[in-house]
Amino acid sequence: EAGVAQSPRYKIIEKRQSVAFWCNPISGHATLYWYQQILGQGPKLLIQFQNNGVVDDSQLPKDRFSAERLKGVDSTLKIQPAKLEDSAVYLCASSLDYQPGRYEQYFGPGTRLTVT
Amino acid sequence: GEDVEQSLFLSVREGDSSVINCTYTDSSSTYLYWYKQEPGAGLQLLTYIFSNMDMKQDQRLTVLLNKKDKHLSLRIADTQTGDSAIYFCAERPSYGQNFVFGPGTRLSVLP
Numbered sequence: 001e002a003g004v005a006q007s008p009r010y011k012i013i014e015k016r017q018s019v020a021f022w023c024n025p026i027s028g029h030a031t032l033y034w035y036q037q038i039l040g041q042g043p044k045l046l047i048q049f050q051n052n053g054v055v056d057d058s059q060l061p062k063d064r065f066s067a068e069r070l071k072g073v074d075s076t077l078k079i080q081p082a083k084l085e086d087s088a089v090y091l092c093a094s095s096l097d098y099q100p101g102r103y104e105q106y107f108g109p110g111t112r113l114t115v116t
Numbered sequence: 117g118e119d120v121e122q123s124l125f126l127s128v129r130e131g132d133s134s135v136i137n138c139t140y141t142d143s144s145s146t147y148l149y150w151y152k153q154e155p156g157a158g159l160q161l162l163t164y165i166f167s168n169m170d171m172k173q174d175q176r177l178t179v180l181l182n183k184k185d186k187h188l189s190l191r192i193a194d195t196q197t198g199d200s201a202i203y204f205c206a207e208r209p210s211y212g213q214n215f216v217f218g219p220g221t222r223l224s225v226l227p
Contacts, residue, residue: 004158033214042120042204042217043159056214091158105215107158 002026004108006092012114018080021111025073025094031055033105034067034077035091043091049075050098082115089113120218122205127224134192136221138205141186145207148181150190153202153220162190162203192223200225 005024013019025032030051035043046065047057052072060067064083069075079086089110095103119141128134140148146167151159165172165179165188172179178191192199202220209216 040124040219042206042219043215044217045214048214093158104161105159107160109156109158 004092004094004106006090006108006111008111009109010112010114012116013082015084015115016081018078019082019113020079021077021090021092021113023075023077023092023108025075025092026106029094029096029106030072031095031098031103032069032075033093033095034075035093037089037091037110039088046077048098055098079113082113084115087113087115120205120207120216122203122218122221124219125222125224127226128195129226130195130197132195134190134195134199134223134225136190136192136203136205136223138188138190138218139186140188140205140207140216140218142207142209142216143183143186145209147208148179148188149206149208149215150177150179150188151204151206151217153204155201159204195223195225197225197227199223 007022032049034046037043046060047067048055049069052069067077089112091110092108093105095105097103121139149164150162152162153159176193180189202222204220205218206215
């Protein structure tokens with residue numbers, strides 16, 4: 001079974017530029033998550049989709065971050081404009097459903113973003 | 117609010133047991149998790165425990181939960197060099213709420 005795919009793996013941009021990340025979840029997984037992991041910290045949830053609808057985006061900085069999952073499969077996360085503090089690893093995860101304890105989250109390898 | 121704390125580093129000798137500790141603040145947490153992250157990789161779920169359990173054992177892994185003290189631990193028996201990684205404790209405060217991760221404990225296994 002193929003895992004969660006993410007691209008690109010690495011990205012370096014200057015502040016005020018825009019950037020987009022792509023995620024392809026495991027086939028059949030209804031729930032998709034985007035996390036931000038700053039160096040030395042645990043992952044922080046940015047947004048959670050159930051199929052193509054948003055379940056939770058309470059920690060997404062909506063003035064600069066946006067995400068979509070139009071057909072309920074692939075997802076993109078965009079930052080525009082980027083700030084220095086956005087430097088982090090952006091992790092995508094998916095699960096069959098989001099009920100606690102029953103459905104494991106499978107994580108992709110992440111995209112390491114460096115903003116200079 | 118929710119907060120999860122862990123010590124940042126742990127070193128053990130190969131073959132010894134490792135114990136990684138975690139404290140959490142939300143008493144309504146119903147599920148607590150341990151994840152492993154190897155360099156350059158995403159997180160891998162190791163195990164989870166329901167709040168009505170005190171202990172869960174899975175091969176070399178033993179999870180202990182002290183609800184009164186809000187303390188969770190992960191014991192790895194016969195630690196191997198392949199166990200070197202960052203281990204994250206995470207809580208899920210209540211149904212439908214999302215995970216809150218600790219900062220991670222970097223486990224180094226010395227030969």
